Amino acid sequence: MNIQFRLNGKIMEIEAPPDRRVVDVLRKDLGLTGTKESCAAGDCGACTILVNGETRLSCLMLAAQLQDREITTVEGLSNADSLHPVQAAFIEHGAVQCGFCTSGMVLATVHLLTRNPYPTRSEIRAGIAGNLCRCTGYHMIVDAVEKAAETLASEEDS
Amino acid sequence: MKTPFIRHSKNGPLQIGASIPRHDAYSKVTGQEKFAADYYGENLVWAGAKRAGIAHGILKKVDCEKALQVPGVLCVLTHEHISGTNRQGVVRKDQPVLVNDKVRHRGDAVALVLADSEEALKQGLVLIQCTFEELAGVFDPEEAMKPGAPLVHDDIAQNVLLHGEIKTGSGIEAEKESDIIVEACFSTPHQEHAYLETEVGWACVEADGKLKIVCSTQTPFRDRMEVAEALGLEFSGVRIVAPYAGGAFGGKDGVTVQTLLGLAALNAGSRPVKMHWNREESFISGTKRHPARMYYRLGAKADGTLHSLSVRLYYDTGPYDHLGGVVLTLGLEHSGGAYRIPHVHLRGWAVYTNNPIGGAFRGFGVPQVNAAMEQMMDMLAAKLNGDPLTLRLRNALRKGDKTSVGKTLVCSTGLIDCIQTVSGHPLWKNRNAWKSEAPRFKRRGIGIAAVMQGSGYGPVVPDYANAKVELTVEGAFRVYCGVVDMGQGNASTNAQITGSILGQNATSIELVLPDTDRTLPSGSASASRCTYTFGNALIGAAEALRKRILQRAADLFMVPNIEEMVLVNGAVKHLTTGREIGLSQFAQFLNDSERISVHHFRAPVAQEDLGISANLRLHGMPHTLFSFGAHLAAVEIDELTGILRIERYMCASDCGKVINPQIYTQQIHGGVGQGIGYAISEELNLERGTILNPDLSTYIIPTAKDVPDIESHAIELYEPTGPFGLKGVGEVAMNGPLPAIANAVADACGTRVHESPLTAERILRALQSKNREKTG
Numbered sequence: 001m002n003i004q005f006r007l008n009g010k011i012m013e014i015e016a017p018p019d020r021r022v023v024d025v026l027r028k029d030l031g032l033t034g035t036k037e038s039c040a041a042g043d044c045g046a047c048t049i050l051v052n053g054e055t056r057l058s059c060l061m062l063a064a065q066l067q068d069r070e071i072t073t074v075e076g077l078s079n080a081d082s083l084h085p086v087q088a089a090f091i092e093h094g095a096v097q098c099g100f101c102t103s104g105m106v107l108a109t110v111h112l113l114t115r116n117p118y119p120t121r122s123e124i125r126a127g128i129a130g131n132l133c134r135c136t137g138y139h140m141i142v143d144a145v146e147k148a149a150e151t152l153a154s155e156e157d158s
Numbered sequence: 159m160k161t162p163f164i165r166h167s168k169n170g171p172l173q174i175g176a177s178i179p180r181h182d183a184y185s186k187v188t189g190q191e192k193f194a195a196d197y198y199g200e201n202l203v204w205a206g207a208k209r210a211g212i213a214h215g216i217l218k219k220v221d222c223e224k225a226l227q228v229p230g231v232l233c234v235l236t237h238e239h240i241s242g243t244n245r246q247g248v249v250r251k252d253q254p255v256l257v258n259d260k261v262r263h264r265g266d267a268v269a270l271v272l273a274d275s276e277e278a279l280k281q282g283l284v285l286i287q288c289t290f291e292e293l294a295g296v297f298d299p300e301e302a303m304k305p306g307a308p309l310v311h312d313d314i315a316q317n318v319l320l321h322g323e324i325k326t327g328s329g330i331e332a333e334k335e336s337d338i339i340v341e342a343c344f345s346t347p348h349q350e351h352a353y354l355e356t357e358v359g360w361a362c363v364e365a366d367g368k369l370k371i372v373c374s375t376q377t378p379f380r381d382r383m384e385v386a387e388a389l390g391l392e393f394s395g396v397r398i399v400a401p402y403a404g405g406a407f408g409g410k411d412g413v414t415v416q417t418l419l420g421l422a423a424l425n426a427g428s429r430p431v432k433m434h435w436n437r438e439e440s441f442i443s444g445t446k447r448h449p450a451r452m453y454y455r456l457g458a459k460a461d462g463t464l465h466s467l468s469v470r471l472y473y474d475t476g477p478y479d480h481l482g483g484v485v486l487t488l489g490l491e492h493s494g495g496a497y498r499i500p501h502v503h504l505r506g507w508a509v510y511t512n513n514p515i516g517g518a519f520r521g522f523g524v525p526q527v528n529a530a531m532e533q534m535m536d537m538l539a540a541k542l543n544g545d546p547l548t549l550r551l552r553n554a555l556r557k558g559d560k561t562s563v564g565k566t567l568v569c570s571t572g573l574i575d576c577i578q579t580v581s582g583h584p585l586w587k588n589r590n591a592w593k594s595e596a597p598r599f600k601r602r603g604i605g606i607a608a609v610m611q612g613s614g615y616g617p618v619v620p621d622y623a624n625a626k627v628e629l630t631v632e633g634a635f636r637v638y639c640g641v642v643d644m645g646q647g648n649a650s651t652n653a654q655i656t657g658s659i660l661g662q663n664a665t666s667i668e669l670v671l672p673d674t675d676r677t678l679p680s681g682s683a684s685a686s687r688c689t690y691t692f693g694n695a696l697i698g699a700a701e702a703l704r705k706r707i708l709q710r711a712a713d714l715f716m717v718p719n720i721e722e723m724v725l726v727n728g729a730v731k732h733l734t735t736g737r738e739i740g741l742s743q744f745a746q747f748l749n750d751s752e753r754i755s756v757h758h759f760r761a762p763v764a765q766e767d768l769g770i771s772a773n774l775r776l777h778g779m780p781h782t783l784f785s786f787g788a789h790l791a792a793v794e795i796d797e798l799t800g801i802l803r804i805e806r807y808m809c810a811s812d813c814g815k816v817i818n819p820q821i822y823t824q825q826i827h828g829g830v831g832q833g834i835g836y837a838i839s840e841e842l843n844l845e846r847g848t849i850l851n852p853d854l855s856t857y858i859i860p861t862a863k864d865v866p867d868i869e870s871h872a873i874e875l876y877e878p879t880g881p882f883g884l885k886g887v888g889e890v891a892m893n894g895p896l897p898a899i900a901n902a903v904a905d906a907c908g909t910r911v912h913e914s915p916l917t918a919e920r921i922l923r924a925l926q927s928k929n930r931e932k933t934g
Contacts, residue, residue: 027196028198031198032189033189033192033193033195033196034188034189034190035189036193036354036355036404037195038355038356038437039437039854041437041853041855043853043854043855044854046354073189074187074188074189075188075189075190077188083184083187083188087187087188090183090187091179091180091184091187094177094821094823094824096180096182096183096186096187097645097646097824097828098353098354098355098402098403098404098405098406098644098645099182099183099186099191099193099402099404100193100354100355100404100405101354103189106187125862125863126863128862129862129863130861131862132354132859133354133862134351134352134354134407134831134832134859135824135828135831136824136827136828136831137827137828137829137831137832137834137865137868138827138831138860138861138865139865139867139868140823140827142862142867
C-alpha cells in the first residue's frame with residue numbers, strides 16, 4: 001500500500017505491504033540501520049523509535065501504522081554540526097559500550113526527559129527499564145541521563 | 159576506516175590515565191556505526207539453518223523436496239555439500255558444521271537453506287523433514303559419568319571430556335590436622351550471554367575467488383582457520399572482517415555463523431549472503447556459561463588459618479568441547495579462591511551431555527568456583543564465630559605466596575588493599591546499624607567476597623599480538639588493531655596509547671578494526687588479555703615509529719640529536735628553534751615501508767615446574783598474571799515474598815594502573831551488572847535438553863531497576879609486565895556479585911541458599927524451612 005509519513009523531518013511516501021514491520025521498513029527498505037533489532041518480540045527496546053514524540057517499538061509496529069505519523073529515528077536526532085544533548089551526554093559520561101542498545105536508549109531518554117524534565121535517579125531507572133543493556137550495568141547511562149537533563153534545563157533557562 | 163570522534167571538550171594530545179571519551183561513542187550514539195548486523199546489499203541471499211530439534215539421535219534422512227518447491231528457495235545444503243572436514247571446535251574439533259551422522263543437542267544444524275527473501279527462508283526451513291532414530295540422552299554430568307550411561311561421543315568413555323586433578327602438600331590427608339571442617343555443595347546454572355546483537359554475519363565470494371566474511375566475532379584469525387579447514391579451503395582463500403561487535407562476552411569466542419555462512423556463499427554464485435540468528439536460535443544454538451555442581455570441604459586451624467581443601471567440580475559442557483576443557487581448567491585453578499591453602503586436593507570433570515553447548519563466558523569457569531569458595535569462607539567464619547572480613551585478610555594471597563595450585567605469585571598483588579578498602583568503607587563499618595533499620599517485614603544483610611582472575615592463555619598456548627602503526631601520507635597515524643573490540647573499548651585504548659606515544663590528538667589517530675587481510679594476527683578478544691597483550695605490542699610499534707620519525711626529521715633539519723626533536727599534533731618540531739614540519743609534508747620524504755612499524759609481543763608465562771600434567775598445562779594451568787578485587791553487597795529481602803533488592807554495591811579492584819578511568823570503570827560496572835543477573839535471576843530452565851525459556855521475557859537479565867549504583871574503587875598498583883603498568887579488567891568483576899549477594903542473603907536470613915540464582919522462590923523456601931526449624 002501507499003504510505004505517507006514524516007521521517008526525521010522529511011516527508012516520505014513509500015510502497016510497502018501494510019503488515020511489513022516498521023523495523024524492516026527502516027533498516028532494510030530505507031537503509032536506516034541506526035535502529036537495531038535484538039529480540040523481535042518487544043522485550044528489549046533496542047528498536048525503539050519516536051512516534052509523534054513518544055517511544056514505540058518498531059519490531060511490534062506495522063507499516064500501515066506509519067500513515068500520517070511523525071517518526072524520529074536515532075539518525076534524525078542530530079546533524080553533522082550538532083548533537084542532541086542526550087547524545088552528547090551519552091558520549092561524555094561513558095554510557096556507550098557495545099552500542100547496540102544505544103539508539104533505543106537515547107530515544108527512550110529523549111522521551112523520558114520530555115515527560116519528566118527533572119527526573120531523580122530512581123525515576124530515570126524506571127524510565128529506561130524497558131530498554132535492556134547487557135554491557136554497562138546501567139550506572140553510566142543513568143549518569144548521562146542526569147547530565148542531559150541538566151543541559152536541557154539550562155538551555156530552557158537561557 | 160574509522161573517523162575519530164573529535165567533538166569532545168578534552169581535545170589535546172592523548173594521555174595515559176585520562177578519561178577520554180571513547181573513539182566509537184560518536185558513531186554509535188548517532189547510529190552511524192556499521193555492525194555486522196547492518197550489512198545487507200543488492201541481490202542479497204538469506205541463509206538459515208534447520209535445527210535438529212531432538213537432543214540425541216541418529217540422522218537417517220533429510221527430505222528437502224517440499225522446501226525446494228517454495229518460490230524463492232534457492233537450494234538446500236547438507237553435509238554432503240561440504241568438501242572439508244565438516245568439523246569445528248577450538249581444542250577438540252568435535253562439532254559438525256552440518257550433522258552427518260549423529261545429533262547431540264537440539265541446536266545442531268542439520269541443513270542449510272538459501273533463499274531470496276526472509277519469508278521464503280522461513281517457509282523452506284519449516285518444510286524440511288528430518289528423520290531420526292532417537293537415542294536416550296544424558297542431561298546431568300554426574301549421571302553421564304555412570305557406567306552404562308548413553309555416550310554423547312562414541313569414542314569418549316564415561317562422557318568425560320577432561321578430568322583434572324591437583325594435589326599439593328599432603329592433599330586431603332591434611333584434613334586430620336584441621337581443627338574445623340566446613341562442607342557444602344553448591345550448584346550454579348547455565349547463563350546466557352544475551353548480547354543484544356545476536357549471532358550474525360554477511361559473506362560473499364569476491365571477484366578474485368576469495369571468501370569474505372564480515373561477522374560479529376571475537377576471534378577473526380582463528381575463525382579463518384576453522385572455516386578453511388571445515389570447508390576445505392586454503393587459509394589464504396578466506397578473509398574475516400570483524401566490525402565492532404554488539405556484545406560478545408565469550409559467546410562469540412569461536413565460530414557461530416561463520417562456517418555456515420561460508421558454505422552458503424560458496425553456493426550463492428557471487429551474490430552476498432546474510433545469516434542472522436534470531437533470539438530463540440541464539441538461545442538454542444549459542445554457547446552458555448557451564449552449569450556447575452561443586453562439592454567443597456574446607457579445613458582450618460582454630461585461629462582461622464586455612465589448612466586443607468578438597469574440591470570436586472562437575473562442569474556440564476554440553477555436546478561439544480568448544481572451550482569446555484579450558485573452562486574447567488580455569489575453574490580448577492581458581493577453586494581455592496584468592497587464599498593461601500597449603501594442602502589441597504582439587505578434582506574436576508568437564509562432562510559431555512545433550513544439554514546446550516557450554517563455552518566461554520566472561521570469567522571463564524571462575525565465577526562458579528569463586529561463588530562456592532567465597533561462601534565457604536563465610537560459613538567457616540560463622541563456625542569460628544569470627545568476622546568474615548578478618549578471616550579473608552588473614553588468608554589473603556600476597557605477592558610471593560602460592561596459589562592453591564602452587565603457583566608463586568610474581569605479579570602485582572593488591573588483594574589485601576582491596577579488602578581493606580571494603581573494611582574501611584561506611585557500608586561495612588556501619589553495617590549493623592543499617593541492618594537494624596530494616597523496615598517491617600524486611601530483612602537486611604551485608605555480604606562480601608574476594609575475587610581473583612587469571613589472564614592470558616597459560617603456559618603453553620602462545621599469547622601473542624602483532625601491532626602495526628602507519629604514518630599515513632595525509633599525516634595521520636593509523637593503528638591496525640589485531641584484537642576485536644566487542645564493546646569493551648580496547649580499540650579506543652589503542653588510540654589513546656598511540657596518541658600518547660606519538661604526541662597526537664584523537665583527531666590524528668585512525669583505527670583499522672580487525673581484518674585478516676589488513677591487520678596482523680593477535681589472538682582472541684578474551685581472557686582479560688586484549689589490552690595487556692596488544693597494548694604491549696602497540697607500545698613497541700609506536701615507539702619504533704616515533705624514533706624513526708624523529709631520526710629522519712633530525713636528518714632533514716640537520717640537527718645532530720633526536721632528543722632535540724619532538725612530535726606534536728600533526729607535526730615534528732625542533733625544540734630549540736621551534737621549527738616545525740607538518741606530518742603530511744614529512745610523510746612525503748619517507749618510503750612506504752618506512753611509514754609502517756610492526757612489533758610483536760608474547761606474554762610471559764609461568765616458568766616453574768609444579769608437576770601439573772601436560773594436558774592441564776595445555777588447557778592453560780597455571781597462569782602467571784592475576785587481577786584481584788573485593789566486593790560488598792547490601793541487600794534487603796521481603797519476608798513475605800522472598801523478593802530480593804540489592805540496595806547498595808561497592809567494590810575495589812586491583813587491575814594495575816588505569817589507562818582510561820572511564821573505560822576501566824565501564825568494565826567493572828558491566829561485570830558487576832552481569833554478575834548481579836547471574837546472582838539473582840538468570841538461569842536456563844531445561845527439560846531433557848530443551849530450553850523452556852528461550853527469550854528475554856522468560857530468561858530475565860537485569861534492567862536498570864534491578865542494578866543499583868555501583869561504587870568502584872581502583873587500587874592502582876603498577877604491574878611491571880603490563881603496558882603502562884596495567885593488568886586485565888575485563889572479567890574479574892564478574893566473579894564478585896554471586897558470592898557477595900549469596901553471603902548477604904545468608905546474613906539477612908540466617909540460612910544459606912546453595913543453589914543459584916537466588917530467586918524469590920528459593921529465598922522464600924529457605925526462610926520457610928528456617929521458620930519451621932525454629933517452631934519445630
